[in-house]
Amino acid sequence: MPELPEVETTRRGIAPHVCGQTIENVILRTDKLRFPIPANVQRDLRGKQFTEVARRGKYLLLSATNGTAIIHLGMSGKLRIVNSRLTPIKHDHVDIVFANQQCLRFNDPRRFGALLWTTDDPLQHSLLSKLGPEPLTREFNGHYLFTKSRQRKAPVKAFIMDSHVVVGVGNIYATEALFKAGIHPKRAAGRISEARYIKLTKAIKVILRAAIKQGGTTLKDFLNSDGKPGYFKQRLNVYGRAGEPCLDCGTTLKSLQLGQRTSVYCPSCQR
């Protein structure tokens, strides 16, 4: 489940291998991802080079001279650098083949991912233009969340998972950050003090940074073909631990449903 740290790890992993390589071909084995893959990606990318791999939220932006490929990994998407002659396995939907015979291979079993193509400024694309700030910038701070949340009745967990509020905070990190900040996931966003939002934004940053650092240790895996991600093994305090004791106080962790999301929390530490 790629969250922001995995997307950032992917970005760092693929960038050196795709930038400056001439694109020989684009192979689409299916176009049925979250959105249909536009057919003109093939024609437009052939013969071009990517100059940069950037990230906005969980979107990867692969810029060529004539446009930008926008990739989202969805739930189960993976990008790997493999030799283009390596036989594709199940759910290898797209290859971007380079002249040096390496290729960027997109595998996505659940097909919640996306590959789009725009010739305009990608940040103006309708999927990206209304996104909230990046969580690891100074712009994202307690004051921002406090101001933004006034009058909001939605649970704070839904609020911080809303990409129009802040990008890149998925279920795992929202769950962990709320635990670290001692805030109950169901508390109305508009009824949380600025002091607590300061604590929460700090928790989000600490957790995301730690996860990115962990991802960074296994970038070499991007050249392997065995599909083992290997990163992202940091200790989770609450996520997936419902029914087990809180590591801080020993109280049995509970879980509740918010929207379609499972939230695990400590009923004693989180208020």
Place this chain on the structure above:
DNA sequence: AGTGCGGCCTGTCCGC
């Protein structure tokens, strides 16, 4: 405008 939910998918796990 804010809120909440349906739907897209398939692999994994559980119970019968």
Place this chain on the structure above:
DNA sequence: TGCGGACAGGCCGCAC
């Protein structure tokens, strides 16, 4: 052992 069903999850798009 085989099978059905529940579940997981990001996020768009719609309805209220």
